[in-house]
Amino acid sequence: MGSELEKIRGFLRAHGKPEREVYLDLENSGWVPPQVVEAMLPYFNKYGYGHPSITNRRGWEALEALIEAREYIAHSIGARPSELVFTHSGTEANNLAILGAATANKNKGRKILISAVEHYSVMLPANELANHGFKVVQIPVDSEGIVDLEMLASLVDEDTVLVSIQHVNHEIGSIQPLRSIVEIIRDKNKSTIIHTDAVDAYTKISLDVERLGVDLLSLSSHKILGPKGAGALYIREGTKINRILYGALSTQQYWPGVENVPAIVGFHKASHLALEFMEDHVRYMQSLRDKLLEGIIERVDKVLINGPTGNKRVADNVNVSFLYVEGEALTVELSLRGIYVSSGSACTSRILEPSHVLLAIGRKHEEAHGSILFKVSRYHKPSDIDYVLKQLPQAVRRLRFLSPLKT
Amino acid sequence: MSTRIPLPYSPKVLELFRNPRNAGSMEDATVKATTGSLACGDMIAMYLKIDDAKEVVLKASFESYGCAANIAAASILTEMVKGKTLHEAWNISWKEVSDELGGLPIIKYHCSILAVGALKRAIRKYYRHRGLRPGWLPEKPTKEELQAVEEEKFIERLYGRASEGKLDEGNRSRS
Numbered sequence: 001m002g003s004e005l006e007k008i009r010g011f012l013r014a015h016g017k018p019e020r021e022v023y024l025d026l027e028n029s030g031w032v033p034p035q036v037v038e039a040m041l042p043y044f045n046k047y048g049y050g051h052p053s054i055t056n057r058r059g060w061e062a063l064e065a066l067i068e069a070r071e072y073i074a075h076s077i078g079a080r081p082s083e084l085v086f087t088h089s090g091t092e093a094n095n096l097a098i099l100g101a102a103t104a105n106k107n108k109g110r111k112i113l114i115s116a117v118e119h120y121s122v123m124l125p126a127n128e129l130a131n132h133g134f135k136v137v138q139i140p141v142d143s144e145g146i147v148d149l150e151m152l153a154s155l156v157d158e159d160t161v162l163v164s165i166q167h168v169n170h171e172i173g174s175i176q177p178l179r180s181i182v183e184i185i186r187d188k189n190k191s192t193i194i195h196t197d198a199v200d201a202y203t204k205i206s207l208d209v210e211r212l213g214v215d216l217l218s219l220s221s222h223k224i225l226g227p228k229g230a231g232a233l234y235i236r237e238g239t240k241i242n243r244i245l246y247g248a249l250s251t252q253q254y255w256p257g258v259e260n261v262p263a264i265v266g267f268h269k270a271s272h273l274a275l276e277f278m279e280d281h282v283r284y285m286q287s288l289r290d291k292l293l294e295g296i297i298e299r300v301d302k303v304l305i306n307g308p309t310g311n312k313r314v315a316d317n318v319n320v321s322f323l324y325v326e327g328e329a330l331t332v333e334l335s336l337r338g339i340y341v342s343s344g345s346a347c348t349s350r351i352l353e354p355s356h357v358l359l360a361i362g363r364k365h366e367e368a369h370g371s372i373l374f375k376v377s378r379y380h381k382p383s384d385i386d387y388v389l390k391q392l393p394q395a396v397r398r399l400r401f402l403s404p405l406k407t
Numbered sequence: 408m409s410t411r412i413p414l415p416y417s418p419k420v421l422e423l424f425r426n427p428r429n430a431g432s433m434e435d436a437t438v439k440a441t442t443g444s445l446a447c448g449d450m451i452a453m454y455l456k457i458d459d460a461k462e463v464v465l466k467a468s469f470e471s472y473g474c475a476a477n478i479a480a481a482s483i484l485t486e487m488v489k490g491k492t493l494h495e496a497w498n499i500s501w502k503e504v505s506d507e508l509g510g511l512p513i514i515k516y517h518c519s520i521l522a523v524g525a526l527k528r529a530i531r532k533y534y535r536h537r538g539l540r541p542g543w544l545p546e547k548p549t550k551e552e553l554q555a556v557e558e559e560k561f562i563e564r565l566y567g568r569a570s571e572g573k574l575d576e577g578n579r580s581r582s
């Protein structure tokens with residue numbers, strides 16, 4: 001049977017490298033543009049590879065890079081540099097926000113509200129708190145994935161210590177009316193701490209923590225074409241929060257251990273590249289998104305669009321269920337054709353249940369199983385979309401032919 | 408999206424996914440049986456052409472709605488049963504199917520169980536239609552058949568749970 005290593009090598013050989021490749025799995029991770037890699041490289045072995053809190057030149061160089069990155073990223077969301085903490089991922093930022101804020105403020109109340117479509121890195125720490133004396137309530141969403149505001153208003157009460165509602169949904173692209181959400185919460189309880197997971201919003205919609213009025217906001221580097229290994233949490237000055245990891249504190253108050261300076265430098269550069277001409281990038285991504293979406297509807301029958309249309313949908317997200325096709329099989333079929341995407345099918349998950357986001361918007365299991373998520377970027381060309389639109393109908397046809405569910 | 412697990416498929420799974428053998432329905436099938444359900448995202452139909460006198464499988468084909476492993480498992484099984492007596496075909500275990508595929512990842516075992524379940528259902532159905540029950544054919548359902556039923560029921564339970572009232576506080580909170 002061979003070792004795992006032999007197996008994956010054999011698999012990759014059998015898969016082969018398709019002549020044309022279009023990577024659209026930016027939900028799960030992405031490539032890092034050369035300018036970002038170039039910015040990072042010296043920090044591995046030329047300068048700034050020291051420890052940023054140690055008193056030698058290599059350390060001070062690292063500190064300089066860290067301060068630059070913190071200033072830039074903090075300002076890009078309307079925050080002060082002192083309010084930004086670097087973590088090593090979006091997952092860590094969300095964990096720090098949920099666990100850190102709830103436990104530090106439990107005298108204010110024991111109720112935590114989250115939306116039903118949160119990323120697991122919000123949902124699971126919240127569920128964990130439910131085992132430690134907190135009460136966790138999920139706020140339902142409508143068929144477009146938008147939080148039910150009336151339900152929210154009715155759920156916020158004196159006991160509500162923390163509300164966490166993401167800004168943009170990672171799977172179906174719904175943009176939450178975050179300002180109204182914050183107003184509703186503040187109206188009911190001034191001392192409730194409000195967190196938003198903005199991992200999928202950053203560089204796609206403009207963010208301003210003052211205008212939004214949130215207390216905590218999470219970001220992740222690899223979701224904006226930066227390197228893996230860096231994330232950040234905005235913590236509004238005055239917000240009480242507990243550390244959740246213990247160790248030697250570095251330059252930061254909330255996250256121990258040495259900072260991943262090269263990744264943070266890359267995060268900084270990636271933010272800069274994306275934000276510099278953000279409006280142009282967004283318009284361009286919207287045009288690719290709509291080309292892909294409309295092209296699919298035109299060419300493939302029995303499909304469902306998952307998530308909102310128009311300006312409630314983020315610029316890069318296309319999520320479609322291909323009925324009578326199982327999504328994992330379709331990702332493999334598309335991979336063989338050089339198109340790299342992911343699915344919300346049960347077959348791609350450890351628990352063999354389909355995406356909770358798709359179920360939350362009322363999709364049936366069989367509809368969720370056939371879902372495919374595409375994310376476009378400013379680097380894709382219209383010809384990439386043309387290639388997808390040429391291959392996709394063939395791929396779906398082949399799998400539908402194999403299916404006993406003749407349509 | 409959901410909690411992810413790596414799926415290191417073997418080259419064999421990929422080969423059969425790409426060029427499945429014996430895919431499609433069979434016009435002159437003696438018997439057809441299906442396992443799984445649309446809602447599970449997992450469904451296999453098995454078609455067998457049987458020589459009644461010799462009780463031998465002359466040919467087999469399949470249809471599959473499912474992941475790559477599901478398609479590969481159903482396809483390899485149609486190859487494995489060809490020319491076998493029904494008794495021999497009955498004795499093929501899900502593990503043998505998995506081994507034949509170069510070893511399925513653990514969370515994909517259920518694919519080969521579903522394929523074997525469909526085969527066993529087809530064999531049972533065949534004898535039931537003929538009003539026979541050979542001595543080797545157990546009266547009680549086998550593990551694979553039970554598993555198929557289990558999977559089909561699983562989804563009813565899921566739906567049951569999902570429809571248990573719309574996310575009201577009492578239901579969702581875990582205090």
Ligand SMILES: Cc1ncc(COP(=O)(O)O)c(C=O)c1O
Nearest residue numbers: 089090091119170197199200220
């Ligand atoms: C909305 C959202 N939050 C959090 C995360 C987790 O970020 P990371 O992968 O950096 O841990 C992701 C990652 O996909 C995400 O999409």
